[in-house]
Amino acid sequence: MAKRNIIPIFIPFAGCPVKCVYCDQNQITGISSTVSGEDVAHQIARGLENGAHIPAEVAFYGGTFTMLPVEKQNELLQAAQPFIRSGALSGIRLSTRPEKLREEDFARLKSYGVKTVEFGIQSVDPDVLMAAKRGVSVEEMDRTVTVAKAAGFHVGLQQMIGLPEDSFEKDTKTARWIAERGDFARIYPTVVFKNTELYAMVAAGEFHPLSLKEAIERSAYLLDLYDAASVPVIRVGLPQMERSAYVEGPYHDNFREFAESHRQLAPILKKYKAVESVEGSHRAVNRLVGPFGYGRKALEAVYGPVAFRSKNSVEEELQINGEEYTHAFN
Structure with missing residues (x-):
C-alpha cells in the first residue's frame, strides 16, 4: 500500500x-x-x-x-x-x-x-x-x-x-x-x-x-x-x-525493524549450516542486520564472524555465501 x-x-x-x-x-x-x-x-x-x-x-x-x-x-x-x-x-x-x-x-x-x-x-x-x-x-x-x-x-x-x-x-x-x-x-x-x-x-x-x-x-x-x-x-x-x-x-x-530483521534471520538459521558472507542491496542488508545489530549479532553468535557487504541496487536482493537467497513463507 x-x-x-x-x-x-x-x-x-x-x-x-x-x-x-x-x-x-x-x-x-x-x-x-x-x-x-x-x-x-x-x-x-x-x-x-x-x-x-x-x-x-x-x-x-x-x-x-x-x-x-x-x-x-x-x-x-x-x-x-x-x-x-x-x-x-x-x-x-x-x-x-x-x-x-x-x-x-x-x-x-x-x-x-x-x-x-x-x-x-x-x-x-x-x-x-x-x-x-x-x-x-x-x-x-x-x-x-x-x-x-x-x-x-x-x-x-x-x-x-x-x-x-x-x-x-x-x-x-x-x-x-x-x-x-x-x-x-x-x-x-x-x-x-x-x-x-x-x-x-x-x-x-x-x-x-x-x-x-x-x-x-x-x-x-x-x-x-x-x-x-x-x-x-x-x-x-x-x-x-x-x-x-x-x-x-x-x-x-524500533519494534517493526526488529520483527523485519527476525523475518530474514529465522529462515537463514534454519537453512544454512554455515554462513560466511551476506551481500545485497543496502535495504536488504540493513533489514537483516536490524536495529542495534540485532540480526548480525544473532548470525555471528551461531556462525562466527560474517562479512556483510552492501551494493547499490534497487532490487531487494540478498546473497548468502554467494548464492541467491529467497525468503519464502511456509
Missing part, C-alpha cells in the same frame, strides 16, 4: 462503550469528544498550510467514531466537506469498533466521503475476547466487515498479540481471519498501562505480558503470513511514546 498523506484528527477514546482490560479507565466510557467541527476545519486547514500534499486524506483516530452521537459524527464529517469539494482532500478515514453498524450507517458515512474504515478486531478467539472484555463477538465482527466491504469501503483490521488467554496459535488464527477479509492490517503487541484492569492482573500475578523477544518472533511470523496473503501491514508495534507512559510489556521504538 502506498503511503498516504494523512492529516490526523484525534478524538481520544470518545464514544467507547466498554472497558477493555488494557485501556485506561479514566479515558473511556462517559467522556465525550472535545473536538468540534470548527476544530476539525482548523486542523485540516493547518495541515494543508504546513505542506500536506494535495489531495490529502483526513483521518479520525483514537476513539470509537461510529459510537459517537450521530449528530456529533455528522458535525465532524461536515467540517471536511468544503475541503473535499475543493479537491484539497481526497476523502476521509476513521477508526472504530466493529459492532452496531448497519447498511444505513455505512451509506451515511459514504455520503460524507468516508472511504476507509479500520476496525479493532484484536482476536477472533472467543476466550481471548471474553478475557479482554471486548464486548463483541466474532460473528458480529464478521458481519460488520462483510457489510463494509459490500458497501465499497477500504477495510483495515487491527489485531493485538499477547492478550490474556492468547497464544501463538490463536494469533495465527486471527491473522488468517484478517488476511481473508482485510485490505490492510496492523499488529499491536499488548502493553500494560496504569489505571487498567490489566495492570491489576499483573500486580496479582494473573497475567504476564509477552517478552520483547517473544513479541518480535511472533510478529515476524505474522508478517510472513500477511505477506503471503498480499495483505499490507501498515503498522507493527505501538506508536512512539515515553518509557514512563507504560508499565510493562513488549514496547520498543
Whole structure:
C-alpha cells in the first residue's frame, strides 16, 4: 500500500462503550469528544498550510467514531466537506469498533466521503475476547466487515498479540481471519498501562505480558503470513511514546525493524549450516542486520564472524555465501 498523506484528527477514546482490560479507565466510557467541527476545519486547514500534499486524506483516530452521537459524527464529517469539494482532500478515514453498524450507517458515512474504515478486531478467539472484555463477538465482527466491504469501503483490521488467554496459535488464527477479509492490517503487541484492569492482573500475578523477544518472533511470523496473503501491514508495534507512559510489556521504538530483521534471520538459521558472507542491496542488508545489530549479532553468535557487504541496487536482493537467497513463507 502506498503511503498516504494523512492529516490526523484525534478524538481520544470518545464514544467507547466498554472497558477493555488494557485501556485506561479514566479515558473511556462517559467522556465525550472535545473536538468540534470548527476544530476539525482548523486542523485540516493547518495541515494543508504546513505542506500536506494535495489531495490529502483526513483521518479520525483514537476513539470509537461510529459510537459517537450521530449528530456529533455528522458535525465532524461536515467540517471536511468544503475541503473535499475543493479537491484539497481526497476523502476521509476513521477508526472504530466493529459492532452496531448497519447498511444505513455505512451509506451515511459514504455520503460524507468516508472511504476507509479500520476496525479493532484484536482476536477472533472467543476466550481471548471474553478475557479482554471486548464486548463483541466474532460473528458480529464478521458481519460488520462483510457489510463494509459490500458497501465499497477500504477495510483495515487491527489485531493485538499477547492478550490474556492468547497464544501463538490463536494469533495465527486471527491473522488468517484478517488476511481473508482485510485490505490492510496492523499488529499491536499488548502493553500494560496504569489505571487498567490489566495492570491489576499483573500486580496479582494473573497475567504476564509477552517478552520483547517473544513479541518480535511472533510478529515476524505474522508478517510472513500477511505477506503471503498480499495483505499490507501498515503498522507493527505501538506508536512512539515515553518509557514512563507504560508499565510493562513488549514496547520498543524500533519494534517493526526488529520483527523485519527476525523475518530474514529465522529462515537463514534454519537453512544454512554455515554462513560466511551476506551481500545485497543496502535495504536488504540493513533489514537483516536490524536495529542495534540485532540480526548480525544473532548470525555471528551461531556462525562466527560474517562479512556483510552492501551494493547499490534497487532490487531487494540478498546473497548468502554467494548464492541467491529467497525468503519464502511456509
